[in-house]
Amino acid sequence: MGNSDEHEMSCSELLQAQALVWNFSVIYVKSLSLKCAIELGIPDIIHSHGQTITLSKLIESLPIHRSKSHCIHRLMRLLAHSGFFVKQTQKQEEKYSLTPASRLLLKQGPFRATTTFLNQFEEKYFNPGLFLSTWFQNSDETPFYTMHGTNLWQVMFQDQELRRKFYDEMEDDSRLIAKVIVEECEEVFKGVESLIDVGGGTGTVTKAIANAFPHIRCTVFDLPHVVAEQGTDHDHNLNFVGGNMFEALPPANAILLKWILHDWKDEECVTILKHCREAIPSKEEGGKLIIIEMIIEDSNIDKERTETQLCWDMMMMAGGGGGGQERNKMAWEKLFLAAGFGDYKITHLGLRSLIEVYP
Template structure:
């Protein structure tokens, strides 16, 4: 008869601490959202130098009875790396000062590559409340937990709810601005010798416009649903075309897919990749597909990166029906089934990878 393991009191307390830690994790992200809404990064940035707690409280204009809470909020944000607080000598009786970090500078609302819109999108009630219905969704017939919670699909909310639509597009544009900068500054070789590029699902054209300005010799196109691009104006080397990527994609030397395939299951993604292959010339003629997506299970990833990717996959499950993040093997299977002969995965875009796919 197998023996039954009985945890010691110390083991139970350690397990309790683990449970508590994850039960309270939502407070970290809500604290970041609160800091953005209060404008704390802006206040320190505009001050031009680190600020003391009393200076921050004064600039915020918070209710005097609640000023003590700013210290507690900042303590969490320092611990999570959004602000730094180098200790000063107590001999001088000076207050500790709060410094911006790279993460808090990325939360500045007017920064060129602000991540604040992404925070607001992922923490929008329509998004986070979906996880309240996750257990119910596993037992019902709804396509997503988002639909179980909100009674409609995410894209219906984007189309019909102006506030959510703005939150979504602001997040996508801000991310595309940062990715475009990384491509132009650090990976210019991707565009060497190209004559044409089409950004499939490129929305309002943030990435394509950046590429078109940096490389005037490349004719860039944005291909998206007609209602997305109908009223958008192009330039000499930037055009907008409406259509259905499942039916046909405009011809170009390079097809760019940024954050498109993770919205779809394998069957739909296979159709998109086959249309991409039809749209480009041979490898010898410079044809390829550039994909920007998460690739799970890459070597040398930090624990934090792995956890974020796993959470991102859960977001896709809750919002996009068949959408998912994929491993190297899952990507390889898709590429080969779509008729491509060679691919290269480079984990060089933060949590995401740059994938070059050749016919």
């Protein structure tokens, strides 16, 4: 006899269930197709054309073997359906143009997301996800450790090319988010006289803040070897200071933590936050902490963005440095209270949020 549960499902339910399983079985094809389009230079070809491009003209411009020409429309059909290109049909000929998403994939675009996307295909990032079930059955800290025998930060320290790609990813993201916060979150910086960007790397966000608000004395605080790579030629209201956020931070009115805390366990986050609390004045004297991170399980965010956030959390679990995670509002509040902060304010920024935290 079969399982009685099978007979309790209607034909419609069975087909819907099968569709969901099939969707998960082929969903990776979307990512691989976009990777192919980027590597063939399709967004740049369309952009260079200066207008909507016909399928035949696109094929002529692609570095492909002539025998594969008839397959390009299938690639473009999927990517247009997924929102990366606009497809039109005029006089029985297909034409394509860019969307805001594909504009982020241009090699020379002012704002790029290509590095973030392509980095996910790096074997050292991707392969630990294949060890998830193995990891759940052992005592290793992360699936990354199960595969490599060490953590992500150690591998990155030893692998110069992987480190370069990581920094490129952070810089590209910082360029985009910097535009958003200086144009859409101007009130956040009202009354701020000095700001420390903790883990600010090359200073992309800090430079944008310094340029937009010349009255703010801005400092990038990062590990000494990172700071040493930035040279000494900086604007009058921007400088770099080396140190360790787990030990102490320089004093300032405001401290910025962009995508820092999701890399660490709760205990380590509390240590960082306590040092932030010690470095800033009271709320009445203008002290604040500015955090840019995801807030998951938010009912105000649509299903598609929630799914992206939850996938990012799983990626942090699989390949992070150990204990990295995305947090919901309750988890963030718990960390703030444990570190001695009393109040906070949230502004949503797409997949992430800007959280102003006050002593």
